[in-house]
Amino acid sequence: MSNWLEDHPVYTIIGHTVLVATVTWVVSSYMIDESKVNLYRAKAENADSKSSQYLAKISVLELELGKLKAENDRYLSWLTEDPKSMPAMDRKIKGLEKDLNKFKAAAASASASEVLEGAMAKVSSYEYSMPFSKGESFIDPKTKAVIGISDIGSDYTARGTLSLPGKEAVKLRGVQPGETWDFEKAGVSYRMTLDKVNWLNNTIKASVVEIPKDDN
CATH class of the missing domain: 1.20.5 (Single alpha-helices involved in coiled-coils or other helix-helix interfaces)
Structure with missing residues (x-):
C-alpha cells in the first residue's frame, strides 16, 4: 500500500x-x-x-385612554356645574340673549304705547294744577287765570283774590275746597277749582281744566 x-x-x-x-x-x-x-x-x-x-x-x-375619557367626562361635568365655566357661561349667554329679545319686544311695545298715549294726550283736555302756600299765588300758564290766598282759617276756609280772563278781579272770603269758577279764553271753556286748603301747614292747591264742549 x-x-x-x-x-x-x-x-x-x-x-x-x-x-x-x-x-x-x-x-x-x-x-x-x-x-x-x-x-x-x-x-x-x-x-x-x-x-x-x-x-x-x-x-x-387602552387603560390610559379609558382613564383619560373618564377624567374628561368628570371635568366636563364639573365645568357644567361651575357657573364660571365655559359651558355654564354659554348657557348663561343664551339665557341672557333670550331675555334680551323679550325686553326688546317689551320695549318696542312700550314705545308704541307711549306714542299712542302721546297722541291721545294731544287730543285730550287741558289740565294744570299746582300746590302753593299762603301768601302766594297760583297762575295757570295757559290761560293766565290767577288765584292768590292771603289767609287760611282754622275752619279750612281761605281768603284772597281771584282774577280770571275776561272778568274783573274779585275778593274771596270763606271759600272752601271744591269751590269752582268757570271762564273762557280764546273760545275754549275752562274751570278753576280750589282743590285743597290746609290750615295746619298753610298750603293750598288749585287747578285749571279744559271743559269739553259736550259739558258746556
Missing part, C-alpha cells in the same frame, strides 16, 4: 485534497445550517418578544 502511494503521488495528493474538501464542506454546511437555524430561532424569539411588548403597550394605552 505504501508502495502504491509512493508510486502514485499525484493520485494521493488529489485524493487527500478531495477528502479534506469534502470533510470541510460537510462540516461547513453543518455549521452554516446550524447558524441559520439559530439565527432564525433568535429572530422568531425576538419577534415574539416584540409582539408581546406591543401587546403590553396596547393594553397600557
Whole structure:
C-alpha cells in the first residue's frame, strides 16, 4: 500500500485534497445550517418578544385612554356645574340673549304705547294744577287765570283774590275746597277749582281744566 502511494503521488495528493474538501464542506454546511437555524430561532424569539411588548403597550394605552375619557367626562361635568365655566357661561349667554329679545319686544311695545298715549294726550283736555302756600299765588300758564290766598282759617276756609280772563278781579272770603269758577279764553271753556286748603301747614292747591264742549 505504501508502495502504491509512493508510486502514485499525484493520485494521493488529489485524493487527500478531495477528502479534506469534502470533510470541510460537510462540516461547513453543518455549521452554516446550524447558524441559520439559530439565527432564525433568535429572530422568531425576538419577534415574539416584540409582539408581546406591543401587546403590553396596547393594553397600557387602552387603560390610559379609558382613564383619560373618564377624567374628561368628570371635568366636563364639573365645568357644567361651575357657573364660571365655559359651558355654564354659554348657557348663561343664551339665557341672557333670550331675555334680551323679550325686553326688546317689551320695549318696542312700550314705545308704541307711549306714542299712542302721546297722541291721545294731544287730543285730550287741558289740565294744570299746582300746590302753593299762603301768601302766594297760583297762575295757570295757559290761560293766565290767577288765584292768590292771603289767609287760611282754622275752619279750612281761605281768603284772597281771584282774577280770571275776561272778568274783573274779585275778593274771596270763606271759600272752601271744591269751590269752582268757570271762564273762557280764546273760545275754549275752562274751570278753576280750589282743590285743597290746609290750615295746619298753610298750603293750598288749585287747578285749571279744559271743559269739553259736550259739558258746556
